[in-house]
Amino acid sequence: MRTRLSTEQRREQLLAIGVERFAKLGYDEVLVEEVAQLAGVSRGLMYHYFPTKRDFFLEVVRTERDRLLRASEPDTALPILDQLNTGLDVYLDFARTNPDAYRVVHRAANAADEEIRQIREVGLATNRDRILAALAAVLPIDDTVRLAVRGWLNFVMAIVLDWLDNPTVSQADLRALCSRTLFAAVNVNPSDVQ
């Protein structure tokens, strides 16, 4: 019993199955045949959408990175502290409700691969530029600030991955932790930028 889906719907369905499989299993353990079967399509159709398993995997990671970036787009009309806290809440909401997607994009094992690392780097660079643009309103951006923001993005990535596996800390506490750590890293007193 095949379901009739449009090309775009079918593609999205295959990518959604992919993110779940790649998050649960390592790259080598994921079978393209199994993904096709779960979607109720033939192997041939699967290969029509994604010629190789590698193409499929790269597209899964790229799609999930873009979803996360779209979801956490900042409202630049807000004051910086509100921008950061609202952005963090959306980011943590996304990770909590899409743990598979978050893991596929961020976990260390997937940095094996140069192309995957580049996909992730684009995400990190976008977030870095957003944060530097917001900070530019309250402090001069120098190399130390750039380094601090880059380090902080890795800080967030590591604790969110940990938090998804062991959600013993509340999202509010996690947000507060991330927020105060960024301000300290860039050497700004949050009460000065209210």
Add this chain to the structure above:
Amino acid sequence: MRTRLSTEQRREQLLAIGVERFAKLGYDEVLVEEVAQLAGVSRGLMYHYFPTKRDFFLEVVRTERDRLLRASEPDTALPILDQLNTGLDVYLDFARTNPDAYRVVHRAANAADEEIRQIREVGLATNRDRILAALAAVLPIDDTVRLAVRGWLNFVMAIVLDWLDNPTVSQADLRALCSRTLFAAVNVNPSDVQ
């Protein structure tokens, strides 16, 4: 012209060449034959010390991790702020003077491999336990503190890798950045623990 070395010296020589090669080239590009040649030994002798290229690589990473851990062992007799600042200085000195070693242990690409990731995890866990032991003197250790320290170790790792490639920030500024970020992450005012 072969140099006569003891078994231990030969092993150290091979590992020293290995760290330089693996830092400069990817795993696949390093040739065991070339390492043997650079050391002035036969391929057979090389394989006597390290039966496979993978054994060799794992041993290089493990050795460099242990050197870094030994170098940055804290002086637990000092007050916590001095322990942290002295530990950070030694750590940054090590990274600056042994950039190849630092990159081989920490760079993302090498996390490809489950065994490499475990070698790195042991290093991270040792550092985390050292920091938590020092912090326990000044604050209760809960899950948020544990998460903060874990995140901070990734923060340091990311900025040190970046700093080795672009050393535009002074070591003193980097140390100050790392130090104030840790105190903020664990929510302690450094002047309260002087």
